[in-house]
Amino acid sequence: MTTIPRTGRSTAPQGATAGAEQPPAPGSGDAALSVRNLWKVFGPKADKVVGTPDADLSRQELKSKTGCVIGVRDVSFDVAPGEVFVVMGLSGSGKSTLVRCLTRLIEPTAGTVVLDGEDVTAASEAKLRELRRTHVSMVFQHFGLLPHRQVLDNVAYGLEVRGMSKKERRAKATEILDLVGLDGYETSYPDQLSGGMQQRVGLARALASDPTMLLFDEPFSALDPLIRRDMQNEVIRLHHELGKTMVFITHDLQEALKLGDRILIMRDGEIVQVGTPDQVVGAPADDYVRDFTSDVPRSHVLTLKWVMRDPRPGDSSEGPVMSSDTVVFKAARAALASAHPVRVVDGGELVGIVDDEAILRVVVAEETTEGSKP
Amino acid sequence: MTATALRPPGAGARPEDDVAPVQRMRRIPRWALAVAVVVGWVVVWYFTKGTDTLTLGGRENTDTHDTLTSFRDWVLASRDTNPIVQLTTSIAEVFRSSVDWLQRMLSTANLPRPVPEVGWLGVTAVAAWVGLAIAGWRIALLVTASFLSFGILGFWQDSIDLLIVTFLAVLAAVVIGMPLAIWIATSARANSVVSVVLDLMQTMPTFVYLIPVVLFFGIGASGAVVATLIYALPPLVRIAGHGIRSVSPTTIEATDSAGQSRMQRLRKVQLPMARATIIVGLNQTIMAALSMATIASFVDGPGLGQPVLDGLKINDVGRAFVPGLLIVVIAVMLDRTTTAASERAENVARRGGHQHERRRKLLLAGTGLLALVLVYVSRVSLWAAEFPESELGTSLASVADSASTWVTDNLSSYTNPFRNEFTVLVLNGSDDRPGLQSLLAESPWYVTGAAIAVLALVVGGLRALLPTLVCLAGIYFLDLWHDAMITLTMTLVGTVLVMLLALVFGVWMARSRRTDLVVRPLLDAGQTIPPFVYLIPVLALFGPSRFTAIVAGIVYAAPAAIKLVADGVKGVPATTIEASRSTGATRWQEITKVQLPMARSSLVLATNQGLLYVLAMAVIGGLVGAGALGYDVVLGFSRSEEWGKGMAAGASIVLLGVMLDRITRAAAADRSAPREPSRTSRMRWGGI
C-alpha cells in the first residue's frame, strides 16, 4: 500500500537541518499543548533520579544501578491549535507513557504540561478531572469499552460522569454516533461489534464531550490493514470537519506520514527528531530515523524542494512550472513527458530546477530498495 | 580446575569433594530418600514400639488443659469488666435478638399467638415470589417445592431456622466482606495482609472455630451466626476481590481519562464489570454458610443440624436421614437459585432488558400482591399458619431405618470384613509389621516427630522444615500427641485414597469428553452438599468406626480433587500432546510422561486440598467412632470441665492443618516456579 499524497497541509521545511528544535518558553504564544522538560521514571525512588548525575546514564545503566526504568526523558515540544501531531517510535520507546503523562493518567516525575493555558502538572485532583471531562479525550489501542453497557451509554459515559441528565446525554451521543457512521448500533453491546466498529465507538466516546484536544494511543494497531485505512481516513475527515488538535501515537510510519502535520520520533524515552513528514524522510537526524524511514516510498513524501538544484543562467525556460511543495510522485509524469527540466517556483519566484535525472533518482532508488528486499 | 567448570552441569561424575552435601542429596531421587527414612523408622519402631507414646486416657486431663479451662472461666467471669468480652457479648446479643425476632415472625410461636406471625403459606409464597423476581419461573417452582417439602416431611421449623441463621450470616458477610473485597482489590498491601489471614482461616477446619466463638459469643443462635459468618466470609472477599482486581486496566484507564471520580469508577466500572465474579463469590459464601450453619448445631445452633446430630449421636440412621435429606434440598435450592440469578442478570444485561420490562413489572406486582394476600391468610387462619400433620416424614424415616438395618444385617457380611481387613492392613498392622497408625502413634513421640521432620525436609526442603518443627512442638505442648498422630494417620490414608481416585477419574475426564459430561455434574452436586450429611449414608454402610470417618472424608474430598486434576490435565496444551503422539508414544506414556508431569501444579494443589478436606472430615468423624482429636473436641463442647482439652484438641487440629498445608506448598514451590492453576469457579475455597 502506498500513502495517499497529502496536499498542502504541511508547513514548508526550514532548511535541511531538522534536529530536535528548541521550542519557546511555556505559556508564550498560543500553543494548544506545551510540554517542557517532561520526565517519567518508573521504579523505587524514581524521584531521586532527575536532576542527579544518574539522569545522564543510559536506560540499561540506570536500570542495573538503581532498578529504575526511564519511560520519558526530558521531552519538550509544542503543539499548535488544530495541528495533528504524531509521536512515533519503536515498541518500548515511551510513547504511551508520554501521552499518558499529558493528562496524568501516569503521574510525571518532573516537568510541566500546559494544556489550553492550564498547567496540568500543577492542577488539583478536581481541576484535573475537570480538564479530562471537558478539554481532552483519549482513544485507546484496546478500546477500553464498558462491556456491560450499550454502545450509546458507552459513548455517553464522559457526559454521564460530568452529571449531564440522561436524556440530554443520550441525545448528544446519538448525534456523535451518526458522525462516526454508527447509527443503528445504539443498543448493541460492544462484544457484538467488530474491532473496527468498536474503535469507532471509542472515537465517538472521545468526541462526545466535545474536547479541544484528542489523544490517540495506537488506536488502529489492533485492526486489520483495510479497516485501519478506513479509520485513518475517518480521522482525517473528522479533523477536517471539527478541526480539533490531535496528538496521535503510532509505530507505523505510513500512518504517521499520512496523518501528521508534524512527527516526533522517540527512542528510549528521548526525542530524536521533530519535523514535518518530508523533513523526517528527507533529512533524517540520525541512523535510527534513517532506518525507520528507509522503507517509505520517498517519491510520495518528498516535495520538489528536496530534489531541485539551484537555477543556473543557462537553464531552459520552457519546462513546466511547478510549486516547490509539489510531491515528486505527482510531478514525475509531467516532468518526464517534457523535454525541458521543471522550473520550481515558490511565491512566484524561481527557486530551483528539477531535471529528469533528479526525479528518476528518487523514483528509481525507491525501486531498488524495494526490489532488494526478500 | 577449568575442565570441571567447562563441563555442563550434571554431565559426568565430578570429584566427590567438590560437591556440596545438598547437591549430593539432590542427586538421589527424593522418593528414594523418603523410602529410606520410612524404612529406618520401621526398624526403630520395631524395637521401641509402645514406649513414650504420650497416650492420654479418654477423660484424662493434663495441667495444660486445666490451665485452658481456667482461662475460659476467667473470660466468663470478666463478662462485666473486660471491654473486649463486653463488645463480643453485645454483638452476640444483636445476633441473638435478630434470630429470635425472625424466628417469632416465621418459625415459632410468637406468644401469646400460638403460631408465628407469618404462617407456612405466607412464607412459602414470599419465598417463591423472591425466586420469581431474581431468577424466574422455574426457580419459583423449585423454591415452592422445597418449602413444601420442609412441612410435609415434618421439619418446617428446623428448616426455617437453618435458613434464618444462614441468611443472617450471609447478610453480615456481605456487609463486612464487600468493603474488604474492594479494599484488597485496590491496595496491594491490604491484599497481602488480608490474604495471610484468609489463608489461615481456610486451613482451619470449621469445627475449630466453634470453641473460641462459643466462649466469646455464647452458645445457641449467636454463636452459630458468628461461626457461620467467620466461615462464610473468605470466599466472598477472595473471589469478589479477585473479580474487582481483574477488571481490564485499559477500561479503567479509558474511563479515568473521561474524568470520573474514584467513586464513579467503583460504582460504574469496577463493580458492574466484576459482577459475575462477585455473584460466584456470593454463591460460594451462601453454600459455605449453609454447611457451617448445620455444623453449628454442635453448639446448639438452631436448625436442621440438630436432628441430624441427635441421630448421629446414637447412630440412628433413620432419625438423621430425613433432616439430612432436607439439608440437601436446601443446598440444591440455594445453589440453583443463586446460579440462575447470576445467569439471568447476565442475560438481562446482554439483552438490554428493555423489551419486556413493563410486562415483567406488571407480573411481579401482580404476584407480589398475591403473595401478600397469602401472607394475610396465613396470619388469620390456622390451616395456613401451622403445617398440617403428615405421616410422610415418619414413614420415610422408618424406610430409611429399615434400609439401614437391612444393610447392617445383610451387607455387613461384605462391608465388615472389608472394613476390618483395611483396618488391620493399613491402620493397625500386626506385631511385626506396622500399619500406618501404629507406626505414627505407637512409636515414641520423639521418633515420630523426628521422622516427620526429616520427611518434611526431604519433600519440601528447609521451607517446609521450619513450620513443621513449630507445629510439631505446638502439638507436643498441647498434650494430645497420641490423638494427633491418630488423626494424622486418618488424614494421610484418606488423602492417598482421594488422590488415587482423583488421578483415575481426573485423567479419564480430561481424556474423554463424554466422561466429563457425565461425571462433572455429579461432582458439582457432591460439592453443594454440606459435609455433615455425608456421614449419614457412610454410617449406614459401615457402622461407627475410624474407617467410617475415613470413607466420609474421601467422599467429601474427592470431588474437589478430581476436578482439580481433570482441569489441570485438560490444561496441557494440545500441541504438546500432538508432538508427543507424533513421536509414537503409547497412551500410557502420554499420560505418565506428558500429561501428569505438566499438570503437576494441579496435582499438588489437589493433594493440598485433599489433605485439608479429609482432615476436616476426620474431625467431624469424631462423632461416628473416629475417636482421637475429633472426639476430644466433641467432648469439649459437651462437658464443661473438658473445655480445655477440647480447646487443645482444636488447636492441635489447626497445627496439623498448617503443617500439612506448608509441607505441600513447599513441595510445590521447591521443584518449579509456582504456577497457579486456573481455579474452577465452583471450587470450594478451603476445607470445611
Ligand SMILES: Nc1ncnc2c1ncn2[C@@H]1O[C@H](COP(=O)(O)OP(=O)(O)OP(=O)(O)O)[C@@H](O)[C@H]1O
Ligand atoms: N508501570 C511501569 N512500570 C515500569 N516500567 C514501565 C511501566 N510502564 C512502562 N514502563 C517502561 O517504560 C518504557 C516505555 O513504555 P511505553 O509503554 O511507554 O512504550 P511504548 O512506546 O508505548 O511501546 P509500545 O509500542 O509497545 O506500546 C518501557 O521500557 C516499559 O518497560
Ligand SMILES: [Mg+2]
Ligand atoms: Mg504503547
